[in-house]
Amino acid sequence: MKATLITDGAMLEAIAPEWEALWRRGGGTTPFSSPAWLLPWWEVFRPGDLFTVAVRHDDRLVALAPLYREDGPWGRRLLPLGISVSDYSDVLIDPEHREAAGAALLALLHDHQPLWDLWSAEEAPPDAAVLTLLWGASWTATIEPHSACPVLMLPRTVADLPAAIPARTMRKWRMAQNRVGRRAWRIERAEPAHWRPLLDDLFALHQQRWISRNQPGVLADADVRRFHQRAVPRLLEAGLLRLSRLSIDDRVAGAYYGFDQGLRSFAYIGGFDPAFAFESPGTILLGAAIEAATHRGASEFHFLRGQELYKYGWGAVDRWNQRLTMKDRA
Template identity: 50%
Template sequence: MSGLMAETIRSAEALAALEPAWWAVWRRSPDAAPFLSPAWLLPWWEAFAPGRLATIAVWRGADLVGLAPFYVEDGPEGGRRLPVGVSLSDQLDVLADPADRGAVLAALAGAAAQRPEPLLWLELEPGACAWDAPVPPGWREERGEGEACPVLSLAGACEVGGRDADGMPLAVPARRRRKLRMARHRAERRGAVRVETAQDVGCAPFLDELERLHGSRWTSRGEAGVLADEAVRVFHRRALPRLLAAGLAETALLRIGGVAAGAYYGLRDQRRSYAYIGGFDPDFARESPGAILLGRAIAAAADRGAEAFSFLRGREDYKYEWGAADRLNGWRRLSPERPDG
């Protein structure tokens, strides 16, 4: 831990001031997902701010080498520390520069122990840095299983013979690829098929269509959908331009016969693509616009050499039809030992 200095960030202004150094350590962390980037977490805090910031930053001189974005949620029995980004983020963790990983995690744990509130990490994927943070002296640890995040492996998709004639990875089951071809043909018979992005139409118009289509899909099932929440909509309107500028978002608006039939909003990093949220017009259910857009996103992930395509949290049947297999998230809680043991 020699040479490292930890500080606690307690204001939104101080958190925002970290952005350049935050990006630097994020880019040095090969496993860091977009959910840990300032393009995602700064807008989240701006939109929600559900407690008191208690984010820990670890420095080596002028270089930020570790970051644990946390806030304190107060309650009737005291407070607890939760990750910034909780609920809307499907993968959470801490950032630790690989060159200083062990020392950074020790510094983060030591700084965390200076506050009395229990610390709860949620949505940790296998191999997340936070699993390896040491338990501070006088503290105890609990671990548990979280939600499944089905993942499609794209290994071999860039090799000769790794795709079918339509460019779809053979990791996608033949039955799903056949149904995708049928959906494309039905869409073409209904009208001209065109795909636009948020860069083509603008972020606000794209999100307008996404919100409408997402709402239409869920209303047809008697539910509201996550985008019915005003704060969630505000968050995405602040986050999407930043994510696109950083190359961390993928968007697609599918028009069939000039009508917006489906929308897709995904995330990406160096190694993976993530299907985050989408929607479609129930009047186009026979054309399966959601499947057409997912197929397009999976093919694009394979084109850029991504190793996996994550469908994120939830065990919906359609994810397994695409060939995905469960990858389980988990949670970890660190809390001070009570005097009575």
């Protein structure tokens, strides 16, 4: 095992193909650890000094800890790339080399301990690889609950959805389908050659919704919008993105931004025009995403961070992210 420290963005971009290969062969369980998501994040935000650890075995990438170093009031903290816009974060470790690669990763961080004070693994999901690292006697590690991420367990077939989703929500969904069925409506999905109008509509709808509440909303920030503009084409190319737009009578009524990966689907953000509240465009788009996830064989639908009531209305149950904080005693 050979571990190296990557401190240059160009070097990080250069390993993108290896990074994606590691992520796809089992190193990553969510889109938030993919290069399609994290490289655009680093390009736009760069909140500190890049401090990413790469581990190779026989010249093959077998582990990656996408980190940066923040020098702030809590000292020199190592934090995950993607922080704030990511609902999950983790290190990537090849399942065939989990113990040895993890040990090499920790050894490199130990060797560079004079350069940092604390490693804070934020928003680690319950199955995160970072939670399985074998800490030696020189390390102090503490863990605490971080954020609730409600998850709906999906049935095997679409026909079984009424048994998985509470009856009240099923009635609401069917009623919304009946209401839009009386109008001229369609749902279209973003494609690699046609995504910008759908993303712009999402920005506009989301902002419209939050302005009505006298709040800016998460997409009001120019850098956040620029990040998504860079991430969307990469996510589409990687086959991860589900960006959809609902039109009713040739007017955009709602938009949905989520991800599909393996046995999981993820609902990231959405927006709708309050003028179409009667037709419930949010319910239509979310129900369509859940139905599509079930149809393709997914077993979990993740509503991601936050305990909004509508998530539990769909039958989701809390699953808690963890915050793992590590110090090297050396």
